[in-house]
Amino acid sequence: MLKSSVGTVRRYRSATQHLIDFAGEIPAHAISADGFALFLRQREVSPNGHQNTPKRRLRDKGVRNILEICRSLYAYANRARHLPPYTENPFAVLSIDRMRIEDAKSIFVFDQALELGFLQQADDWAFPINFVLAKTGLRVGELTHLLIEEVDLNAGWLQIRNKPDLGWQIKTRNERSVPVIAEVVAILKHVIGNRTSGPVFLRPSFRSGNRARLEGDRQQLAVELKSRTETLSPPPLRERLIQIARTVWRDAGAIKVERVRISFMRTAAMAGHPQATCPKSWRHSMATLLQDANVDPLIRQITLGHKPTGAAGELGMTAVYTHTRPKTQRTEIERALRLWPESLAFSQLWLERQGCRPC
Known part of the structure; x- marks a missing residue:
């Protein structure tokens, strides 16, 4: 362990x-x-x-x-x-x-109408977060620890990377690239604005233009973390080191995962679905949509960052010999996401309300 x-x-x-x-x-x-x-x-x-x-x-x-x-x-x-x-x-x-699982907590999965209703109830801070979660399948922790330097807006890709130097790693440790369609790119451009470094999504208090206490890219944040820990004697254990790393993320303006969950629950209740209590529902919904669209299982696994079961995964040696081209991954993911056009159209309307030019 x-x-x-x-x-x-x-x-x-x-x-x-x-x-x-x-x-x-x-x-x-x-x-x-x-x-x-x-x-x-x-x-x-x-x-x-x-x-x-x-x-x-x-x-x-x-x-x-x-x-x-x-x-x-x-x-x-x-x-x-x-x-x-x-x-x-x-x-x-x-x-x-x-053992039979008879009293498991039910999983809330969005369909096209439920997704649109939820996004229409989201406030201006929650909408971009939930829209990106819905259209990328990211884990909430991956979204809250996403840095601007890991977003390629021109090519339309998110790089989900481990950050051991900042006290954070992906759940499965599997790094991956996630394609984003034009509507998501437009939302990310609005969220990032003129910033060039730091977390992509910031706490609500920074919406009014307040600047984070700590600014800088990944390398600069790592230097700050090192300075906060190197003077401690004896050197902190891993759990304490992660606690200190969280203070660096906090000072950089990053959102707490718990804050996203509370906002999700509040929005779901306003949309008439109080049984939806976990933003992981977006990830379940994304996986279900990809299945409905008959997206190749290997592309689903790569995009969602799931860890294969066994040495070569469920596909056996086929997975070892198959190398998914980025163009194929992007084409398949975009084809699936455009099966639900209503929320994509609403994102453009939302941008217009913010005074931004839609894509």
Whole structure:
């Protein structure tokens, strides 16, 4: 787990804490997996780790995830000889992979009419963010950490890159290029304006022309982060380093992911869809639209930045020998996005209202 993201480490830590709470004084090799599963069914947690939210029972998917982590934990303990000789993995006997998921949270997927209704309710700060999410399939964290230097407005491409020097990395670590159509380019031009560096999307307080406390490109921001950490003794651990990196992003004007989620929920409620609570719905909708348009699965995987399952992915050796040309990727993505022309036309109307020339 040492090389996993901090978020993944936190999830593993939470899962093992459930096991610690259940075990008490029971030795590790005497744990009852069945008893632990029953314990989890009665466990109440705060959704998403937010302390102020009402607690609820763990969902089926959460229970399965915790059991899978515990199974991996015991497998590692056996390999590292942390358990008595011949101790079996108590979680190996559970049919974890066959557990039914009956109470999973429903996923909200937009169609053309729902997308248009949502965007029409979005305020001037939220509209560009949600429009770009809808038309690119970016993860919210990728959008909030997108730098101006990673946007090629002339060619119409976004470069999604890891930024370990700024304390941020892509969820799957897979860097990629995402094509953007003319309407998205026009929105990005309006958002960026005359700026030449820094995050593409800024907090609402900067809409009135206020300048960020910290300005500069990626290299300059990395120098600032280094200056904030090199004087610390002893050197900060990775989690503390990421916390300091967030202060650099904050001072550069970057948006918090949580702020995007709150804005999404507010806009969805105004559009009459309070059940839509996660901006990841745009990513689900983009993937669904690409499927409806019969876009090649490999192009979908490349564009959305999904990590292949297995050494060569679901396509086997075909994926190894196939090299998608950028022109092919752009053509296929644009063909799919233009199946929903109403929101594209509305983006041009929105630009006119802002006093900008549409594309």
